[in-house]
Amino acid sequence: MKIQGFVITFALFFFIGFVQAQDNYSAPRTEWDKPDLRGVWNFSSVIPLQRPAFFGDKQYLTEEEITALANQTEAGFEAINNIGVGGYDTFWLEMGENGDNRTSLIIYPENGRFPETQEGVPVQVGGLGPDEPGVRPVRMVVGGIAKDGPEDRGLSERCIIGFNSGPPFTPNLYNNNIQIFQNKNTAVIMTEMIHDARIIPIESKKSLDDDIRLWTGDSRGYWDGDTLVVETRNFNRFTQSFGVFGSSEDKLLTERFTRVGLYTVEYEFTVEDPSTFQDKIVAMVPMSKVDGQLYEYACHEGNYGMVNILRGERMSERREAENSQ
DSSP, X not given: OOHHHHHHHHHHHHOOOOOOOOTTOOOOBOTTSSBOOOEEEEOOOSSOXXXXXXXXXXXXXXXXXXXXXXXXXXXXXXXXXXXXXXXOOGGGOOOOOOOOSBSOSEEESTTSSOOOBOTTOOBOOOOSSSOOOOOXXXXXXXXXXXXXXXXXXXXXXXXXXXXXXXXXXXXXXXXXXXXXXXXSSEEEEEESGGGXXXXXXXXXXXXXXXXXXXXXXXXXXXXXXXXXXXXXXXXXXXXXXXXXXXXXXXXXXXXXXXXXXXXXXXXXEEEEOTTTBSSOEEEEEEEEEESSOOOOOOTTGGGHHHHHHHHHHHHHHHHHHHHHO
């Protein structure tokens, strides 16, 4: 079992906090009389993205069920803390308390799981284990298919896209933080992971030509009442559509940011990609205000890790050749 899914599943058992909108809450306004979304927001969550199969069609847990499940976590955490060299124990993991009593972040389809994919859609799982079979382009964010060159490694290993930097934003191991900047005609969303800044024109109808493609797409925003809506198109074909599936080339991503409390933003996103999925995916992730600032994520500064991975593989090949003579 890969550590990401393992952590999220058992984190659900550990604790589910309750984030509720304040009744009749009125968001603070900017000097342009729009809801103020500025600041640092954390999107860690103890709720799994997909509903665990054993919950069936159960959308919500009772407090008694949450308590019962919490008592089953000890073995799971012990297993995480004994994974050995090559992974992280729970000291390093950001499991957060953002959430409610839902059994999945996905709210559509109603079963809380990914819809069926189109026939022949490529699947690249990746992870911290051995390389998996495959061909370029490598769209997975972690792991790889070989070590012949950097193009065989995942996008986060190549410092192109962070494993949780989106868009959209889905909780993962750590660094689940973004910072939002606003002015009258523009919003900027900066991610902590690989510190990417997505610049979003607001109420601008002019979009990029279809032949101009970007790693994180072309985002355009508008206000729907007190909700900032961001539509993103023009993804390139070198990233996955969503999860481990497909290519983002034909994807439309719609994100909705609504401030529902003094310390809470309701972040909802919809993935529509008929080339990959047979239906749309809608998820809601609560974000909590952080009293602090983002710090540079410099784990890959200079990316000497990539150089050493490739150098190690060349050495292994040389020794294998020498031993075969």
